[in-house]
Amino acid sequence: MSAEIIKQNPFQSMIDRFNIAADILKLDESIRQKLQRPEKQIVVNFSITLDNGSEQNFEGYRVIHNTALGPSKGGIRYDNAVNLDEVKALAAWMTWKSAVTGIPFGGAKGGIICDPKTLSKTELERITRAYTKALADIFGPEKDVPAPDMGTGPDEMGWLMDEFSLVHGKTIHAVVTGKHLHSGGSLGRVEATGRGVSIITLLALEKLKIRPARSTAAIQGFGNVGLHSALFLYEKGVKIVAVSDVSEAFFNPDGINIPELILYYNLNNKTIKGYPNSVAIKHEELLFLDVDVLIPAAKEDVITKKNANDVRAKIIIEAANGPVSSDADEILQGKNVLVVPDILANAGGVTVSYFEWLQNSLLESWRIHQINKRLEDILEKGFETVFRVSAKYDVSPRIAAYIIALKKVAETQSVKEVALEAPKFKQN
Numbered sequence: 001m002s003a004e005i006i007k008q009n010p011f012q013s014m015i016d017r018f019n020i021a022a023d024i025l026k027l028d029e030s031i032r033q034k035l036q037r038p039e040k041q042i043v044v045n046f047s048i049t050l051d052n053g054s055e056q057n058f059e060g061y062r063v064i065h066n067t068a069l070g071p072s073k074g075g076i077r078y079d080n081a082v083n084l085d086e087v088k089a090l091a092a093w094m095t096w097k098s099a100v101t102g103i104p105f106g107g108a109k110g111g112i113i114c115d116p117k118t119l120s121k122t123e124l125e126r127i128t129r130a131y132t133k134a135l136a137d138i139f140g141p142e143k144d145v146p147a148p149d150m151g152t153g154p155d156e157m158g159w160l161m162d163e164f165s166l167v168h169g170k171t172i173h174a175v176v177t178g179k180h181l182h183s184g185g186s187l188g189r190v191e192a193t194g195r196g197v198s199i200i201t202l203l204a205l206e207k208l209k210i211r212p213a214r215s216t217a218a219i220q221g222f223g224n225v226g227l228h229s230a231l232f233l234y235e236k237g238v239k240i241v242a243v244s245d246v247s248e249a250f251f252n253p254d255g256i257n258i259p260e261l262i263l264y265y266n267l268n269n270k271t272i273k274g275y276p277n278s279v280a281i282k283h284e285e286l287l288f289l290d291v292d293v294l295i296p297a298a299k300e301d302v303i304t305k306k307n308a309n310d311v312r313a314k315i316i317i318e319a320a321n322g323p324v325s326s327d328a329d330e331i332l333q334g335k336n337v338l339v340v341p342d343i344l345a346n347a348g349g350v351t352v353s354y355f356e357w358l359q360n361s362l363l364e365s366w367r368i369h370q371i372n373k374r375l376e377d378i379l380e381k382g383f384e385t386v387f388r389v390s391a392k393y394d395v396s397p398r399i400a401a402y403i404i405a406l407k408k409v410a411e412t413q414s415v416k417e418v419a420l421e422a423p424k425f426k427q428n
């Protein structure tokens with residue numbers, strides 16, 4: 001059974017929320033225009049030799065949305081559906097995400113149109129190295145720092161670091177995060193996004209006075225983010241009754257044994273297809289289950305105005321970027337669903353990426369309990385701030401998160417612009 005996702009334009013979803021927050025903040029038109037548009041959009045074309053000896057051309061993107069708060073930061077996606085509008089939206093969300101959590105980075109995102117599942121490891125390495133070479137003037141520890149996203153992981157980040165270092169003639173670890181430990185990666189980065197999602201989920205459950213051990217959850221997507229979210233929530237006693245990946249969705253009202261499922265997934269070429277102890281359901285059914293928490297952890301626009309009315313969960317934790325489109329916001333609000341927005345819910349990844357970048361820059365190596373404690377502190381503070389602002393302005397947590405982020409970025413951007421416009425020396 002395949003899972004078809006009807007795509008809206010994710011960039012439009014970003015703009016819709018941006019405008020609501022900008023109206024509340026009474027943001028000046030020129031700063032609005034500046035913050036809506038990316039600072040830079042780069043399209044690269046390159047070819048590599050495939051394992052069968054033929055040449056194939058690939059198109060890749062890097063969009064730098066904003067650098068007011070620091071070097072731009074954001075993952076690289078390998079997927080056949082990657083397109084410039086999607087990368088623009090993802091880059092902007094990175095700006096808002098870092099601003100909400102107080103991470104001193106701007107926002108960027110990259111992508112290559114390809115299907116990583118049909119490419120060999122050596123082909124993926126050649127693609128990553130060619131893309132890095134094409135963007136060697138853009139990336140840099142103080143300029144633009146990539147990381148993993150859908151379809152990429154520590155292998156790709158290691159190749160990127162190595163290629164960038166070759167181009168520049170010295171080892172530069174801090175150019176990218178999400179690397180393997182032996183390439184200068186950080187403890188805790190692989191599982192950081194899922195750990196963050198679990199921290200935020202527990203805070204949301206507490207807000208609704210639901211005990212974790214009495215709660216149920218359904219998780220869409222069983223990749224890096226979905227798998228780790230499932231594992232950490234399972235460990236806290238949450239009953240995970242449904243999971244899906246691109247190949248299959250299934251349901252078990254008694255709760256799925258997540259460690260056993262992970263074992264199955266690892267032995268079955270990283271898919272959950274065919275897992276025995278459950279009942280297969282249609283992909284979309286997972287979104288409409290009567291659970292306490294729904295965690296979309298796959299892609300954008302899975303909940304739109306077409307299906308939002310069918311959602312029965314009390315809480316949606318946006319583990320993916322942009323899983324709820326803007327046209328579904330009002331419907332979910334009307335149904336009293338608590339939606340914790342992506343720019344807070346999945347910020348665990350960029351937070352530990354920031355720790356990795358710091359460790360690389362300071363030539364330090366932090367312990368895991370230090371990393372997890374700092375991550376928890378940052379996310380708890382982010383959560384409290386978002387809910388405080390939500391109450392203050394009587395807006396949804398999403399709009400509150402945008403208000404916090406826009407205010408911070410707009411103020412910094414304005415200060416920088418005033419400095420640029422200031423008369424320099426009077427010429428005699």
Ligand SMILES: NC(=O)C1=CN([C@@H]2O[C@H](COP(=O)(O)OP(=O)(O)OC[C@H]3O[C@@H](n4cnc5c(N)ncnc54)[C@H](O)[C@@H]3O)[C@@H](O)[C@H]2O)C=CC1
Pocket residue numbers: 003004005148149150151152193220221222223224225226244245246247283297298299300319320321346347349350
């Ligand atoms: N990797 C990271 O650190 C971060 C990722 N994210 C976001 O989380 C989401 C997932 O990313 P990753 O887990 O890294 O990607 P991944 O490539 O590791 O996993 C994606 C998962 O989604 C599944 N999937 C794809 N289409 C599906 C569909 N139609 N129905 C059900 N499952 C489907 C895939 O089979 C796979 O299990 C993306 O939106 C990404 O931007 C956000 C923050 C950080």
Ligand SMILES: O=C(O)CCC(=O)C(=O)O
Pocket residue numbers: 073074075076094097146147148149177178321346347349350351353354
């Ligand atoms: O770890 C990072 O720097 C960014 C991760 C990412 O792409 C995201 O949060 O969407």
